[in-house]
Amino acid sequence: MNETRTASTGRAQDRSTIPAVSIRGLRKSFGDFTAVDGIDLDIRPGEVFGLLGPNGAGKTTTINMLSTLLTIGGGVAEIFGVDVARNPHRVRQRIGVTGQYASVDEKLTGRENLRLIARLQGLSRSAAQSIAAELLDEFGLEKAADKPLSTFSGGMRRRLDLAVSLISRPPLIFLDEPNMLKGDTYRASYLQCTGGVIASKQHPRSAGV
Ligand SMILES: Nc1ncnc2c1ncn2[C@@H]1O[C@H](COP(=O)(O)OP(=O)(O)OP(=O)(O)O)[C@@H](O)[C@H]1O
Numbered sequence: 736m737n738e739t740r741t742a743s744t745g746r747a748q749d750r751s752t753i754p755a756v757s758i759r760g761l762r763k764s765f766g767d768f769t770a771v772d773g774i775d776l777d778i779r780p781g782e783v784f785g786l787l788g789p790n791g792a793g794k795t796t797t798i799n800m801l802s803t804l805l806t807i808g809g810g811v812a813e814i815f816g817v818d819v820a821r822n823p824h825r826v827r828q829r830i831g832v833t834g835q836y837a838s839v840d841e842k843l844t845g846r847e848n849l850r851l852i853a854r855l856q857g858l859s860r861s862a863a864q865s866i867a868a869e870l871l872d873e874f875g876l877e878k879a880a881d882k883p884l885s886t887f888s889g890g891m892r893r894r895l896d897l898a899v900s901l902i903s904r905p906p907l908i909f910l911d912e913p914n915m916l917k918g919d920t921y922r923a924s925y926l927q928c929t930g931g932v933i934a935s936k937q938h939p940r941s942a943g944v
């Protein structure tokens with residue numbers, strides 16, 4: 736697995752010396768098979784970091800451990816100084832995650848999905864309504880907003896999935912294979928966050944990020 740530091744956002748000049756991501760000796764095995772074999776890494780706040788590698792390199796496994804979706808097999812990972820294994824709940828308050836596969840509800844409309852997740856994250860009804868409208872506009876989904884997700888194309892689902900990960904406007908987002916998200920409109924949305932870790936089989940610039 737390789738790394739690429741692709742860009743810094745305007746907010747990259749964060750004076751904080753605490754890294755957005757700090758990893759020492761991160762490992763994960765499945766039975767006898769070692770999927771992640773000791774990663775050391777520091778990512779600054781505001782940095783957009785690309786985790787590059789071919790199929791099976793361990794990108795999703797790494798992102799899942801950092802985003803608390805998978806238990807850490809060995810080593811230490813901290814997000815903004817918070818230990819991921821010890822304080823997963825605090826880590827979840829600081830991150831957004833868009834997985835390799837869409838994770839939103841098929842029967843609900845785009846707007847309903849966004850509102851539901853915003854409410855689950857503790858936003859008031861009116862705040863949920865307004866962030867849903869804002870994100871649908873930001874991701875070019877207004878026209879399809881009130882149609883069920885089952886009618887969405889693959890690219891539209893990915894955009895909605897990304898919009899969901901930005902509801903809380905987290906200071907760090909993890910994007911697993913955002914290859915279907917081409918173009919500048921969506922790039923702007925990523926970079927409104929102060930930083931991100933992107934897993935990809937190709938360079939993030941050619942993946943449209
Ligand atoms: N739950 C699991 N049980 C057993 N093996 C697993 C499990 N999850 C992942 N692996 C294995 O770990 C290795 C790394 O998988 P991972 O999904 O992290 O790769 P990746 O870099 O994201 O690949 P891709 O580019 O295909 O998404 C692969 O060999 C995979 O088969």
Ligand SMILES: [Mg+2]
Nearest residue numbers: 794795835911
């Ligand atoms: Mg993967």
